[in-house]
Amino acid sequence: MKKVIVILSILTLVALLQVSLKPDNAYRRVTNTSFGAGEHLEYKVHYGIFNAAEATVDVAPTLYKVNERPCYRVNIYGRTVGAFDLVTRIRNTWRSYIDTTAILPQKFFLHIEEGKHRKEENVTFNHFTNTVRSEEKTNKDIFKVPDNVHDVISGYYYLRTIDFSRVSPGQTIEVPAFFDDQVYNMKVRYRGKDVVKTKFGSINVLKLNPVLPDNKLFKGEDAIKIWVSDDANKIPVKVEVELWVGSMEMDLKKHSGLRNELRFFKQ
Numbered sequence: 001m002k003k004v005i006v007i008l009s010i011l012t013l014v015a016l017l018q019v020s021l022k023p024d025n026a027y028r029r030v031t032n033t034s035f036g037a038g039e040h041l042e043y044k045v046h047y048g049i050f051n052a053a054e055a056t057v058d059v060a061p062t063l064y065k066v067n068e069r070p071c072y073r074v075n076i077y078g079r080t081v082g083a084f085d086l087v088t089r090i091r092n093t094w095r096s097y098i099d100t101t102a103i104l105p106q107k108f109f110l111h112i113e114e115g116k117h118r119k120e121e122n123v124t125f126n127h128f129t130n131t132v133r134s135e136e137k138t139n140k141d142i143f144k145v146p147d148n149v150h151d152v153i154s155g156y157y158y159l160r161t162i163d164f165s166r167v168s169p170g171q172t173i174e175v176p177a178f179f180d181d182q183v184y185n186m187k188v189r190y191r192g193k194d195v196v197k198t199k200f201g202s203i204n205v206l207k208l209n210p211v212l213p214d215n216k217l218f219k220g221e222d223a224i225k226i227w228v229s230d231d232a233n234k235i236p237v238k239v240e241v242e243l244w245v246g247s248m249e250m251d252l253k254k255h256s257g258l259r260n261e262l263r264f265f266k267q
Helices: 002-025 082-087 152-159
Strands: 040-047 050-059 064-066 069-080 091-099 105-114 117-126 131-134 142-144 172-179 182-198 201-210 224-229 236-243 246-256
Touching (some): 050 082, 069 152, 105 152, 152 172, 152 182, 182 224, 201 236
Antiparallel strands (some): 040 246, 050 069, 064 069, 069 091, 105 117, 117 131, 131 142, 172 182, 182 201, 201 224, 224 236, 236 246
16 A cells, blocks of 8 residues: 555656646747847937937846746837827837747737827737737637747847858748737848948948738838848847838947947948
């Protein structure tokens, strides 16, 4: 009888250990030397010769615990300025809580104000069950997602951890993402290296192209061009967007709290 009790106790302990280990085993481990808490970036957006908008990208100085996991809180805020603010007032906030170990989202928040249009989204990721749940909806609207799925913010931060010396020009990187109740593949094509002039000086960069589907806003699948610093940071220093009704440029205005020093030079 004692042997039976001992065996049952061992089996119970093993079962409990397996349950307790499953959440951790569900997560990958990603080496990150590119960003950390306290990173602050500011950008100016130009439409032709006009200042059109400004954007702030912040990684909170402290970590947050979400789903019992330590997370970076990344907040992106964009607003129109000047004459553009009178024509189409935009106040958009995008927020992601990104797991510090796996560089995966635990929660995503979106608040859109564009003219009279309003939209809010608040979703929670469960990487153990590969599901996403919208806080505004019922449990019947839980979405099944693939392994290591991203939101639109965490996908970019994951790209910052990639060693592009191992990527060939023309090669496309894909990561699964969930947005607006849909799963899709975020595709970014690496275009090689370049040098970009900024207000701080010239800087070596990597050229990236998010691959876009056919749409009525952007001019072709390579309409967005992003130049990120060719260093451990990999922050955008310049962005160009080709629209069917003109083009826009976004330039780095301020930066602080970077994990690695940006290296500018005179040319």
